[in-house]
Amino acid sequence: xxxxxxxxxxxxxxxxxxxxxxxxxxxxxxxxxxxxxxxxxxxxxxxxxxxxxxxxxxxxxxxxxxxxxxxxxxxxxxxxxxxxxxxxxxxxxxxxxxxxxxxxxxxxxxxxxxxxxxxxxxxxxxxxxxxxxxxxxxxxxxxxxxxxxxxxxxxxxxxxxxxxxxxxxxxxxxxxxxxxxxxxxxxxxxxxxxxxxxxxxxxxxxxxxxxxxxxxxxxxxxxxxxxxxxxxxxxxxxxxxxxxxxxxxxxxxxxxxxxxxxxxxxxxxxxxxxxxxxxxxxxxxxxxxxxxxxxxxxxxxxxxxxxxxxxxxxxxxxxxxxxxxxxxxxxxxxxxxxxxxxxxxxxxxxxxxxxxxxxxxxxxxxxxxxxxxxxxxxxxxxxxxxxxxxxxxxxxxxxxxxxxxxxxxxxxxxxxxxxxxxxxxxxxxxxxxxxxxxxxxxxxxxxxxxxxxxxxxxxxxxxxxxxxxxxxxxxxxxxxxxxxxxxxxxxxxxxxxxxxxxxxxxxxxxxxxxxxxxxxxxxxxxxxxxxxxxxxxxxxxxxxxxxxxxxxxxxxxxxx
Numbered sequence: 412x413x414x415x416x417x418x419x420x421x422x423x424x425x426x427x428x429x430x431x432x433x434x435x436x437x438x439x440x441x442x443x444x445x446x447x448x449x450x451x452x453x454x455x456x457x458x459x460x461x462x463x464x465x466x467x468x469x470x471x472x473x474x475x476x477x478x479x480x481x482x483x484x485x486x487x488x489x490x491x492x493x494x495x496x497x498x499x500x501x502x503x504x505x506x507x508x509x510x511x512x513x514x515x516x517x518x519x520x521x522x523x524x525x526x527x528x529x530x531x532x533x534x535x536x537x538x539x540x541x542x543x544x545x546x547x548x549x550x551x552x553x554x555x556x557x558x559x560x561x562x563x564x565x566x567x568x569x570x571x572x573x574x575x576x577x578x579x580x581x582x583x584x585x586x587x588x589x590x591x592x593x594x595x596x597x598x599x600x601x602x603x604x605x606x607x608x609x610x611x612x613x614x615x616x617x618x619x620x621x622x623x624x625x626x627x628x629x630x631x632x633x634x635x636x637x638x639x640x641x642x643x644x645x646x647x648x649x650x651x652x653x654x655x656x657x658x659x660x661x662x663x664x665x666x667x668x669x670x671x672x673x674x675x676x677x678x679x680x681x682x683x684x685x686x687x688x689x690x691x692x693x694x695x696x697x698x699x700x701x702x703x704x705x706x707x708x709x710x711x712x713x714x715x716x717x718x719x720x721x722x723x724x725x726x727x728x729x730x731x732x733x734x735x736x737x738x739x740x741x742x743x744x745x746x747x748x749x750x751x752x753x754x755x756x757x758x759x760x761x762x763x764x765x766x767x768x769x770x771x772x773x774x775x776x777x778x779x780x781x782x783x784x785x786x787x788x789x790x791x792x793x794x795x796x797x798x799x800x801x802x803x804x805x806x807x808x809x810x811x812x813x814x815x816x817x818x819x820x821x822x823x824x825x826x827x828x829x830x831x832x833x834x835x836x837x838x839x840x841x842x843x844x845x846x847x848x849x850x851x852x853x854x855x856x857x858x859x860x861x862x863x864x865x866x867x868x869x870x871x872x873x874x875x876x877x878x879x880x881x882x883x884x885x886x887x888x889x890x891x892x893x894x895x896x897x898x899x900x901x902x903x904x905x906x907x908x909x910x911x912x913x914x915x916x917x918x919x920x921x922x923x924x925x926x927x928x929x930x931x932x933x934x935x936x937x938x939x940x941x942x943x944x945x946x947x948x949x950x951x952x953x954x955x956x957x958x959x960x961x962x963x964x965x966x967x968x969x970x971x
Contacts, residue, residue: 427544430448452778462514463480463484467481470700490633490744496776508544508551510696512697517700526567554665595971605829607686609627633744635736636737642702647704666698669697673690789816791885795882802861862882864889905917915967938966
């Protein structure tokens, strides 16, 4: 919860503590937080093939088969649209859980079958990591682990039962880091069903690589690798079932339940809160385990020689059709590799040789630092701001960048946040149709707006010369200054000496009481020798902060 510069007070989600703790640990060891965060992202990328290989070996695959698992994971990681979009868009915690969930099921299978104590210990540690990195991973592993336990429970010794319970308790213990704060502030948590709510019809559109709604599936849609892996995996699962292989039931439950959640859970209110489409990731990587076995067996030279002429012909035709499609997918994600195109018309410079004449070049979807224009904008705002109110920013990525760098107090960010504190975001009010032309001035006054930064096509605020005056432009960003002097005080007077996450310092306070235009939170404290009260304010559901009989200087801080 930031009471200071971060979105005028927004309760952030409590489900990605693994990243936070990793960065805190490295910071404690003297590493810069920015480097620590980047190291976390790099670590998640680098671990993928090793976890894939290890998972294969735990499922009793050969070295060759396990190597194919790792290869399938890497190819899907970069060239399946969902898996690529997950880590590109910033869902790095979920990306890690996508493959850690497979490792947990593999460890469960190996531990329950072998009864070796050390495997139960490793299982507990990995499960604890999964819980703290992203708890929705529990939805991925619940069904296959339940099937495994049902299959092996009678064979387990008392010692192994104790170890299994200890592993479960260890995994559950790390959830306590976020679950108690979530329960404490549950009255602030609204529905989180904006994203990743695909339904049954998306099965068809995904298969045909057509994008229905980017908020539900990410984009672009490139699903060939996903369906090939799942298809080969299902073929092997059917063979395992026929052969009474003990891996068939848990892996069928893993893949089947995750696919079912991805495309059918959005029909329920609870399912929508989990952003169920994300489960297509674990389904794909889990299916790679049996798919690798199928491919190694099907493509063995001895096996190929037994195929009929017709079967060999069908395989050749399939490869002729699949190879160029796979090549187009690779080139889409690596546009620098697209062959040189002859340019004859101005339009040719704006279109892609990979697509058709009316579609733009594909964007580069990899990790990169902020563009120079954002740094220039931050520098400009830092020089101009001089403590004059908050900065309302239209582009949510820019707003998050400015807020994270504590450059200036920012209003903006992701409009879909599921807390009432989102009332501070002008563009959420626009989206919800709670903002009228006449109400803009009241909003500026209510949230002490001193500056406005817009970009893109001229929008709702660009023509409000009665409220705003143009100051400068930085690249695509247009900077405006509000004509009315902003004030952080709804009543009383004073100066905001400093505001940052979890702290607001006030000097020169005067009046029988001051009401600050900062969102209320019941865990806030005041020092020295002052108290806080909540003030209800129309248009600000959390309310504002009142300090009765304020001392001349005081600090409001988060005391929870």
